[in-house]
Each structure stands twice: as structure tokens, then as C-alpha cells.
Amino acid sequence: MSTRITRRDGLLTALFGTGYIGLRALATGLPTWYLLNPRRATAQDLTCAINAKQNLQYLILSASSMGDPLNCNCPGTYEATDIVHPTQTEVEATQITIGGKTYGAALPWADPSIVGSDGTSKGQLASATLARTAFIHHRTGTTVHGDQPKVMKLLGDTSGGEMLVSAYAKHLATCFGTVQAAPIALGAGNNSSELVSFTGRMLPSVSPTQLKQLLTGSKTDPLVMLRSIRDQSLNQLNAMAKASASPVQAAFLDELATSQTQVRALASQLATTLSMISSDNVAGQALAAAALIAANVTPVVTMHIPFGGDNHTDSNLQNEADQTVSGVTGIQQVITALGGLTDSAGVALTDRVTFATMNVFGRNLNGISKVTSRAGRDHYGNHSVMTIIGKNVNAGVYGGPYASSSGAAYVAGDIDSKSGAMTPGGDVPAAQTHVSAARTLGSILGIPDAVAANDYTASSGGKVITAAVANLPTS
């Protein structure tokens, strides 16, 4: 069987990609990603189901499979005197005000104007950032590093085993009209690191420097200059292959054609920001994440900010202290990078993007000799903290550590969803605080809990902690 490529075919494919995906998207109003995989989509996937679009947020999520001790030194953990903290001046206890209330916290969580007792250490989080920050104390319920993907799936409480980031992305992509619906994993990847999947398929990771290399580069190299001509020929090859392709093969060929178009568009859009990236560190990830969102590539970017790592053996909790400083600094770098860019409407990305953390588990706050002697901390499934920063956040501390008796191990307690306070017997039982944190983050992103109802299993439980949400979406 032979297929003859006509000049008209060539022109059309050059303009709209193999299968004329672009043309079909224009004609139908359906997003290209839906046209590529219509069988995978549901009606909900096709249109933006959210009315209050002005408050919708992109998401940058710092994920960790290490179980960093972020939960040990953040606001909400200093009021109980038997919770153990590092003693270094760089993280000394400081009073900070969040949402009109004063809490103890490690120094880095304070504004840079706050200087430590040694005269040199100082806060790392700008007060403007802190004014949009929520700390939700919750339980992930696992102590296994490898459960990081399961924690992303709320340990079985998301529908169809979907990762939370995937569920958020599906809602947001249609509303933002992003280039792709799938999240982009910047800090993930390589063996034993954080995994991110979309609709059940594992996503590859791309490092900031790789992103820079792939989307910037020589404009004078003759092979680069010939790309536009080559694109036309490539479309012809795609069309030729598609002529006798099975539906599965045809879908793959369409995806190839679309990705080719995306690369060309993004290279010009992202060049300036990406040129500033010099490494894969947190600053590089921050720049890359901001650039990808500014160019409307994806609604969700994941990254990794270390906060002390897997510190079983951490003499004097030195690593924990050092990385609490660098971790909070990293968060501020993300916010600063966002502040330097705007969306297509000219709105600063600090008003369009929410930053959050999700840790596979926390670490022991007290109650074991290793912690008491400040020699390290072990895995702890009963307390973790999700940090959320964004325009739709009511700054504050939600939930908190609770000990059943003097000297007992602190665990995340029940929460009263309306006040956000840790309240024994509250309407969010401790066992459901992880789902609650996820639902709350969804609301802060602008996704009404009713719209997201199908993202969770019927038995998942949990409630939005409404006290934490500034612009509670209802429809």
C-alpha cells in the first residue's frame, strides 16, 4: 500500500501538525491534549468547570521522599516546651506573627529584618510572604520513604489511584488553557527520588539546566537554522507513517507532532528567563518553575527543596539547622522568582501561583532518646506539616501537635475546620488531616471542593479547613 503526499498535505501538516490537530482544535474548541487522547478524557476534562476563574492558581509543589524534618521547627511546634529543636543560633526560637497571632518558630521563618542573638543570623522569609503562609499540621500515616507516591495519592483516598498533582492539574489545565495538562517534574527524577505521575503514567523529570539547554542555544548553527524547513519535512514523514497507522500508532504520531510545535513556541517565550539558570539547585528550580508557568506550559510544577533530609544520624541536629535555613531561603527564592514575572494579562505571578510542600512523612518531635540527645530524628507518620503560600491563603497555623499525656509523643491532633485550631474531637479527625490538607490546598488553588468531589473516594473523609482559605471557591 502506498500513500502519496500531496503539496496540500504538506502545507496543512506544516501549519497544523500531523492529523491537523491544531486545525481540529481551532474548529472544535477542544484542547489539543484532549484530541490526542479522547478515550482517556471525561466530560469533566473538556471544559473549565470552575466559575470563579479570577482566583484560580497555578501550583508549585515541593515534594520530598526523604521525610525532611520541616515539621519540627516550623510555627506551631514551639508552644509545647518538650518538643525538641536544634539549639544553633541560626535557627534559634523567635516570635513571629501570622494571621494576627504570635507563634514561636525557628529564626529562618522570620523576616530578614529579624536578626539572631549572634548579630549575624537572620530571618529568611519576607514578611509579605509570611502574610500569605499557612502551616497545616497533619498526619501522612506512613513511615516508608517509598510511600511518597502513595502519599501523593493520599494512601488510597484519591479516585482511581490518581496523584493529587494530577487531579489538580486536570482541573486547572482546562481553565488556564495550558500547553499541556501534565505536571512537570523539575526536582524529581533519578533513582530513589520523588515520582510524579499523570493519569497513572509516570512522568519523566527534567532538570533546570536541561530545560535551559533544550529550549535555548545557538541561533546561528546551520542545523538549528534549518529547523523550520526540517519541521515541514518531519510533518510529511509523520503524515506518511500515519496513513496506515493503527489508532494507537496514530495517537502517538499526533503527540509527536504536537510536541514539536510546542518546542518551537516555547523556545522563544522562555529564552530570557531560562538564560539566568546556572545550576539545578533550588534557585535554578525556582527560575525554571516560574518560567514554565509564565509561558503557560503547565498548571503544576513539582520541585524539591531539602529541609534536613533523612537525618537519622545528625549530630547536634546540625544538618537540620543548616537546611532549615537553606530550605526557607529556597522557598523565598521561589516567591522572588515568581515576583519577577507576569502572566499573559500582566498579573504578577505571585498572585497567580500557590507554593506548597508535601512530605512523605515528618520526623519525631520528641519522645525518643535520639531526639532528646539531638543526635538525629527517625521517620514519623503521625505528624507532618504542609506549608502553603499564596494569594488565597489566610495566613496562620492550622491544627497542631498534641500529646495525650505529659512526656508522650506529640502527634498531629484533630482540627476544627471552621477555626482551624487543633481541637480534640474537632470535625477533622487526626486520621483524616492528610486528606483535609489536600482538600484545603485544592480550595486555595481555586478548585471548589464540590468540583473536586470525584477526585476522592467516597470513604476518604476529610474537610476543607475553611479558616485557611481566603477566597473560598464555591462554584
Next chain:
Amino acid sequence: MFTKELRRVGLALLAMGSLGVSACNGNIGHNESSGAGGSGASSVTGSGGSNIKPGNVTVPPTPTDPAVAAAAVRKVENLLTGMAPTDADVALVTQQGAAGLQQLISTWMTTDPYQTMLGSKMIGLFRNMFQQTGFTPTEDFKIQLLQNGGFDFGPFGVSAVGDDSYARLVQNIQDSFAMTAWQLVKDGTDFRQTLTTNRYLMTTGLKMVYIQIEMKADAPFGNQNAQPAWTIDFSRNPIDLATALATMNFSDEAPAHASTGFGGSMACTAATSGTYNGTSLLFQRLIGFTPRFPFSGSPTCFEHSSKPYLTTDDVSDWQWVTINHKATPTDQTPVVQPYDLPTLRNTTTLTLSLPRVGFYTTPAFLALWNTNDSNQHRVTANQTLLVALGQAFTAENTIIPLSTTGLDSSHSVAGSECVGCHATLDPMRNFWANQFDYNDRNDFPARANFMGGAANPRPTSIVDEFAFGDFKATGTSTADIGNFLQMVTDGNGLSRFAIAITQQLCFYANSTACSESDPEFRRVVNSFMTSTYNFAALIKEFFASPLVTGTAATGTFMTANSVPVSISRRDHFCAALSNRLGKADLCAQTATLPTSAQTATAKIAAAITSDAFSRGAQSPVTPSDPTLFYRSATEELCENIAPQVVDATSGSVYSSSDVTGSIKGMVETIMGYPPSDPMHDMAIQILTDHNTMANSATTTGGTTRPGGTGGSTSKATNALRSTFVLACESPTAVGLGL
């Protein structure tokens, strides 16, 4: 050109095909190739060559649609050898379907050059399958080879290591078990030996590493009296190995290749010689690193690179080595000193204090899954289950162990959420914890040290409890676990090990899992078991199955031709380019002393999605979608490689003086359309049109990429290079299953 030859072979094949199944074990479809690429599959001293026996064709001949047959051969041949199909290959599969494909696979496994290529691909698969790669040597070996010794080179890092013995030694560590597994296959051995073997393919350098790991912990600080005492002569005059070992006075001879980084080209001028103590630092000197002297914050001489005593031969002399376990594991006196390279070079039996059995006790596996005083080898046990059985501990485990010996009460308080896992996990961790300390060494410190290390006294009673799935037993050594892993079944007659290995092939081929209830999947698994776990027979059976080719509906893929199409991930893409173009390691993945051009190429190649695995994950990480990043990375790599193969100053594959022949070669070799394929002529026309357009448009500016000749590059050259890029990024080159 080899086209006529192929046609001749094709006719012969057609004739042979008519002989039926009984004649189908000979060498068929011997394709011409200009050479193999990639790494691995080196020659092995002492091996009896290849004894691969894939077995007879097991399915009857069934004619297949030519287009479906072409896509199937293109996919399977690429996956297994990296090569493109010939007309003869496609004709055979068109005539006989899966039976023809089984014949081809058997031929590839038993005939050079395919056999070598297939070996390289399988070694790459085994590195991931047995989780032997992905560690960071300078960090992850700090516990086995000690901080301030071994691979811990201090603040200058590998910049202070001379030549490439160290880099090759690291490759040895990650290749050893993968090569061992492939050699077991080549020797015709039961694949279950990957769980029980105490024979490994090793180099002299690896033997040195294995012994060094169980030497007394003598790295600085606080070990100034460690033995042996030895010196370095800082004059930079050479001292040969025999003299150095006789006098224990080693040279500081400059390496042939030194890093431009700090420590790379430094020498010690402030002292004439320095005295050191212990084997941890001597190990470093042998691999090209001269430690600082003295070992303090303000040394007289800083650490710097030197010529290694470990030669290139020492890190490439692969041979079978049997590792025996000492009767008295507390005995830390080595049978051979780790620095006695002349003896090690001729040693084929090592008697060690630490047990080394299967894949789960190799230094690579233990470095990747570092344990600690809290984890206490739980990660080691869990990852072992994931590799061997494709399953891990969950709270839903229903089996009850023989006893609660080993259950850690601090981790699993009765009635807590943790007990479900710990009840079976904790007893099983003892298979390691009873014979390896928390540093996966043999020190078993009785007391905690001031550096934060916990006390870890040697256990007095050795009781290892295995309880997983439908099998439980008590063992007395690490070696027992391999036998126990073989006993676990799925409860319906299939071995979990056989299921896990076959499932790994599903991911390798399709980037997705097969359904374990699929009758076709179970048939393939069963055939693996009935072949006495002959991996070669599994390869033949699986890759000819509709699970891979999609020629029929299966329980996994419910309709014919619905097997997912996947991107060609990095290992597949690079192997295909190297093997088809006859240029080894085009992606510069194994260069131990990379040129700046190779460094650039490797960096681009690293952006292409590759196969991986993750802690605690039951499935390998095999991304399949052609994302914009994949698209961009493959384009960059193709552009990078083009000057090395088109009008290159040496070893060029394609020439702008023969555009017609070059384009024909690109279509048949890179794109995988043999002459009789309906797409062949159309593809040639598209590439030819592109070459013409590019020739009209391009300037004469030269590329600065590797192989480029700068500003004098002609329009014709640039046009043909662009045409190569087009072929290189074409759908059939970047997709598996088209």
C-alpha cells in the same frame, strides 16, 4: 553496498521458512553490520564462550499482515539488538508470524554481531532490573569504604583523581552483577542462580574493592597507628608496582590525564615524602589519588592527582571469581591484602568475611540502598523483594511468621498501624543484619562513636525468618534467602520470581505492565518455568508474543494492534544509533576521560528520558510519552551527532558526494524501512526533497558541534547533515511500535 546480499539471504530464508518449524534453529538472517556500539559484553577470561540455547520454535507458523509484521520486527529487533529490519526479516515474519520472529530472535541470540549487541542491551536491562546503578560513588560509598578513605576524596572531589582507573572502577561496580547475569545466560544456566550465585564476573579492581570493604576501619581520623605504614615519594619519579609493594614506598608520578579542577595538576613541593597509615588511604593512592599530607586541616601538601597503580587492564580483565565465606566471620585478617595487585590479578577465588550471594549483597546494591541504625536493613530486604518478586511488604500481608524473633517493638507497637509490615519485614531484615553491620561492613562496633555512629554489636544468635506470600522458613545465613525467594508463588502455580522477571520485560518492551491474569502472560511465564528458567528461552517466547507485537488480542491489550507505542528511551535510542551507524558509544555514555565534545554530547543525551527504578516502587520507571522535552532532546542529540557521521573528517558514514546512496542508507538504516517496505520510496522522496530545500536555504557556515569543521562547511554538507537529523528524529527512529 549490502542490499543484494540481503536479497539473496532473504530468498534463502523464504526457502527455509517453507521447511517448517522443525528446521528453525539454525542461523538465519545474518545481517551485515559495520560494527557494534555501546558498552558491556566484554570478553570474559575463563568462560567457555556462548552456550545460549533459546530452544525450539514453540508456535506454529501463521501468516501475518505485512505492515503488522514490519512494525513488529522493527520494534523487536530494535529492542533486542538496536538494529533495523531487513527485507528478509520482514518476509519471514510475514510468512510465519510469531514462529518466524522466534527464529529471528534465536539467531540474534546466537550469532555475531547480533549476539554482542543483544548482550549489551541485556546488560543494560540487568543493571536496572537488579538495581545495580544510580548510586553516587563519592557519597554512597562513604559507609562501605569509609569517610575520608575509599571514594571519599574530600573537598576537591574527583578533580584530584588522576587518569580514569577510578571512573572505570565505578563502572565495574555497577556492571559486575549485570554482566554476571548475562554470563549466566550465555553459559546456559538456570536464571534462578541470580538469586543464589556466589560466582561473579569481576575485575582485579573489583576484587580489591571487595577486600577493602571488610578491612578494619582505618580511615582518618584517630587511626594514626593503623597498619601498614607506607610512604609516598613526592619527587614525581616513577616507582613500579613491584618495587612499591616491596618497599611500601609509592610514587607521586604525574598522571597522563589530570583534571583542570583544583587538585588536578598540583604536586607536593613542600615535602619530599610523606608517611601514611592504613589501607583506606592506600586504596586511594592505588586508584590515582594522593591524600593530603598530613591528614589535617592545614596540611603540608594538599590532596592531588597521581598516576594510578590500578591499570586499565586491572579494570577490564573480567573473569569468573568464586567468593567463599570464611568459617569465622569475625576474622578480619584478609587472605589477600587489598593492595596486593599482582596476587589479585591471578586470583579466581576470594575468601571473605562478608557473605556475597546473589544480587542483593553486591557493593552496588548496598550502596544504592544505604541502611542505617534506624532502618537496620529494612530497605535492603524490601528492595530485594521488589527485584526478585515484584512485590513489597504491605500492611495487608497475611502470612504469619514462624516467630516474632527480630520484630522491633519500638517500630511496631502491638496494635499500631506499623505491625502489618514490621511483623514480616523485621525478621527478614536479619538475613542481612546478622552478617552485615549498619555500614554494610564487618566492623559491628560495640560502642557508639563520637562521630555519631551508633553501637551495633555483632548479633549472638543467628535466626533469620522468611515469611512472604505463601512461603515461610527459617534460615541461618544470607545465602538462604536466595533459595527462599524461589519458593514464593502467586498461589496459582506460577513462581513469583518468574512473574517478576517477565513483568520487567513487559516494561522494557511496552513501558507498561502486563496483566498477571492475562492467559498469554501466564503462558509465557509458565514456559520460562518449564524451560528450567532459561532466560534465553524467555526472551524468545516473550518478544515474539502478541504481548509485544500486538498481532492478536491478549488479556492485557484487549484488541489486536493496541499495544502502546512508546518513545525510544535513551538506552534504546543511543544503542540504535551506535549499532546502526557502526560507531561505538555515540552518546558518550561510557567515556571515562571524555573530551569536551563528548561531555557536551553526554549532557544532551542525559536529557533524554531513560529507564530507572525507585525506592519502594513495584514498577520500573519507564516514561513513554513524546513530551516536548523528549522531542527537543532527541533533536539536539541528532544535531550533535550529525557532523560525526556526515562528511566527518574521519570515519564518516555518509557523504555529500553520494547524496542518493546516503539518503537510501538513512532510510533503511536509521528509519528502519527496508527496500520492500511501502514507505521506503516515499521516505526517500521526502528526505531527498528536504536535502534539496536545505541546500537552497542553508548558508556555508560550519557547525561548532563535535566533528564539525568550522566555517568552511559547504552547503551540501549542511544540507545532508540536516537530512540525517530528519531521519534521526523521524517517527520510526524515536518511537517503538511504529
